[in-house]
Amino acid sequence: MFDALSGKLSGVFEGLSKRGRLSEADVAEAMREVRLAMLDADVALPVVRDFVNKVKEKAVGTEVLESISPGQAVAKIVNDALIEALGGAGNVPLNLSAAAPVPVLMVGLQGSGKTTTSGKIALRLAQRERKRVLLASLDVQRPAAQLQLQQLAERVGVGSLPIIAGQQPVEIAKRALETGRREGYDIVILDTAGRLSIDEASCRKCVRFAMQPAR
Numbered sequence: 001m002f003d004a005l006s007g008k009l010s011g012v013f014e015g016l017s018k019r020g021r022l023s024e025a026d027v028a029e030a031m032r033e034v035r036l037a038m039l040d041a042d043v044a045l046p047v048v049r050d051f052v053n054k055v056k057e058k059a060v061g062t063e064v065l066e067s068i069s070p071g072q073a074v075a076k077i078v079n080d081a082l083i084e085a086l087g088g089a090g091n092v093p094l095n096l097s098a099a100a101p102v103p104v105l106m107v108g109l110q111g112s113g114k115t116t117t118s119g120k121i122a123l124r125l126a127q128r129e130r131k132r133v134l135l136a137s138l139d140v141q142r143p144a145a146q147l148q149l150q151q152l153a154e155r156v157g158v159g160s161l162p163i164i165a166g167q168q169p170v171e172i173a174k175r176a177l178e179t180g181r182r183e184g185y186d187i188v189i190l191d192t193a194g195r196l197s198i199d200e201a202s203c204r205k206c207v208r209f210a211m212q213p214a215r
């Protein structure tokens with residue numbers, strides 16, 4: 001989304017060449033592109049509307065300093081608003097202060113993005129924090145779920161636990177942590193099978209499992 005946004009916006013922002021205060025028309029034109037780029041990137045419509053309105057409110061009437069162009073001024077407002085929308089300065093970092101390998105258990109409703117997010121977290125930890133990450137799928141419910149995570153690990157360039165057919169989730173989790181310890185991984189991400197919101201017993205079991213000490 002950010003790549004698409006910056007590509008599209010650079011053109012629009014160049015068009016804002018007048019000095020002085022940002023007019024409503026200037027901002028409206030730039031916001032049209034922001035809106036399209038966000039919708040293109042699959043951001044939910046209410047989120048897009050709210051975001052665009054907030055930026056408009058801030059931008060219209062803003063004095064543009066001599067040293068920067070109006071385009072740069074709007075870009076800065078959009079950038080600040082995006083950071084704010086993604087949690088702002090008050091976001092809580094991932095707490096990884098435990099003895100390695102640190103287990104991270106992904107729990108959530110079916111299709112809510114656990115597996116995809118496991119890959120994103122792995123990529124971020126590997127690239128930005130230079131951590132050695134092992135991905136392990138405990139999803140024995142959905143066919144090919146373990147394969148999905150394995151392929152994701154290959155794309156992201158992190159380790160994945162070899163799949164042993166027929167092994168159950170708790171066994172897989174234990175094997176993942178043993179492997180993590182033996183092979184010197186910093187973090188082991190355990191991706192679980194999705195739960196249905198109506199499946200109360202299963203949700204409770206999952207939460208109990210998540211609350212247990214990892215080893």
Ligand SMILES: Nc1nc2c(ncn2[C@@H]2O[C@H](COP(=O)(O)OP(=O)(O)OP(=O)(O)O)[C@@H](O)[C@H]2O)c(=O)[nH]1
Nearest residue numbers: 042109110111112113114115116117142193194195
């Ligand atoms: N737009 C959007 N789609 C996403 C995001 N994360 C995941 N998806 C999509 O949502 C669908 C489900 O994602 P998964 O990561 O497989 O979800 P899951 O929670 O692992 O699903 P189960 O294992 O079946 O419970 C896939 O089609 C993903 O491409 C996201 O951040 N944004």
Ligand SMILES: [Mg+2]
Nearest residue numbers: 114115139145
């Ligand atoms: Mg999954």
